[in-house]
Amino acid sequence: MLTDRQGNALQGANAQSADFYSQALEAFNVYRNDPVALIDQAIAHSPDFAMARIFKAYVLGLATEPQANEEAREIVSSLAVQRLTEREASHLSALRLLLEGHWTKAAIVLDWHNMEYPHDLLAIQTGHLMDFYRANAQNLRDRLGRVLSKWTTDIPGYSILLGMHAFGLEETGNYGRAEETGRRAVDMEPLDCWAHHAVAHVMEMQGRAEDGIGWMITRYPHWSGDDNFFKVHNVWHQCLFYMDIGQTGKALALYDRSIRGTRSTVALDLVDASALLWRLDLAGAEVGDRWEELATCWDAHMEGSQYPFNDWHAVMAYVGADRQGSLVRTMNSLQALAKSESEVAGWARNLGIPLAKGFAAFGRGQYREAAEALYPTMFISNRFGGSHAQRDIISVTLTEAAIRGGMGSLAEAMASSRIDTRPRGAINQGLLSRSKV
Known part of the structure; x- marks a missing residue:
């Protein structure tokens, strides 16, 4: 059976659909390009590829938009009649709870899932986002702390875990370690917008506006592309830094050009x-x-x-x-x-x-x-x-x-x-x- 780049089985996939799935996961990891379009390609090549449909349901379910959530529910309903592996069934349980508005119960299902399948990068990242959306700072940190020992630097996606861990460390007030971990993550993967924003958060929480502006400008080519889903949020951070040194005019100009420009x-x-x-x-x-x-x-x-x-x-x-x-x-x-x-x-x-x-x-x-x-x-x-x-x-x-x-x-x-x-x-x-x- 084919596997993803972390070694997890991809039931129902062929070589082409597995490749599109991997591309979609890499896009999702760094918030660039369009993971849904890539997932759709995977599904088109393998209609019974359950993990591809689970992946799409997660992206839509985590969008916090009514129409996207409804589409995610339709995918979950269709998966209910499909024969799933234990790993896939675990994902489906989390998705059902998420779409019913039980965010913490869904996140806890993925806590157990991550312990059973510590190399399931999709589960780790979607669980981390659930922790973010419910503002659970401790689990933003500890979800990663529970699995990092199972990873090594040669496993694809290791740097993505560091970026998530950096954000969890920042949200729990461990600013020095958060910045060190976030910088290491972006050194390994310069396009990791989540790791970049974790370091920006450290500087925001410490009132280091000048450092923050320098951080954003120096790394601008890595996070400012039109294909970057996280661009607006990183511009938001840049604006906060400008406001914190009294330059509201620059913040307003960035609002017009980069936050509401499109x-x-x-x-x-x-x-x-x-x-x-x-x-x-x-x-x-x-x-x-x-x-x-x-x-x-x-x-x-x-x-x-x-x-x-x-x-x-x-x-x-x-x-x-x-x-x-x-x-x-x-x-x-x-x-x-x-x-x-x-x-x-x-x-x-x-x-x-x-x-x-x-x-x-x-x-x-x-x-x-x-x-x-x-x-x-x-x-x-x-x-x-x-x-x-x-x-x-x-x-x-x-x-x-x-x-x-x-x-x-x-x-x-x-x-x-x-x-x-x-x-x-x-x-x-x-x-x-x-x-x-």
Whole structure:
């Protein structure tokens, strides 16, 4: 039987489909090119190639987009009548749980799977992404820690594991080891965007904006190609560095050219756009009618949304564009989701709704109401999607609400807390200065 490059059996594949599968996995590993197109080629050559269809379902299921998720469910239904190996059946169990909104249960299935099949790179990477989407910093690190001893540098994909491990180390606060591991990963595979962004995260969390700008510019050819799925997110990091040294103009120019230049409708790109434009707006940049374009793009993702982290970022756009009807629909959607039995219901109930209310109140100029809604979320926001850097927008907005709402004690306390961890940044220094007025 044919195997993938890590030695895992590929039941139902022929030489051509196995080759397309390997190409797709390599594209997925470094977030370049179009893995789905390559998977489709594999399926076209071998319609009964179960792992190819499982792979496609993962990519669609992890997109956090309603239409893509529905297509993933159709693939899972078709796989249910196919005779699968134990490894394939394990993947299918994880996929079912993921698509039912049980992210942690799905991730735990892949925990066990990774221990049984430690060289299954697809399982490791999809499990790592599930850990990211549910903001489980410990497992972002430990999923890799549990399998790395089973790998050697001569096994294809070893550097990809290092890049994932670097991000897990960063999210658990081990910044020195994270940077060392991330740099090693990109030395081995310069196109590894995930490893590159792990190092950028270290610099962001340590307030090393100048280092971060240098890191992004020096490695620009490796992460900035049009075929790079992670390009927008890495530009987002570059913009944060510019903002942290007071160069909001450069950040706004990058927003126009590289974040919204193609008018992407991909949910992950829209999340970055909302989060950056909100920060720019708070910083006093002239954002003009940019909110309108972004809000329109979000509309296509709201029907059937099952990921409250996205809904919260859509709310930012609707607040910015003053689309009250869209705000109401999004809030109603979150409230309906909160009544379901899935894990994401808890995310909607405990975080999605309070964050939506807090950001909407901020947009109405009801700053005390915004602060009261946002303050409790800071202590549990690591229970749903994104990184520490992404969720930092809660603290920034809360501090700004306290300043604008005349809540001097809260404003100074929040600004002082931010200065305690990142004393050099222009944003934090500005917040502290304004909180004492």
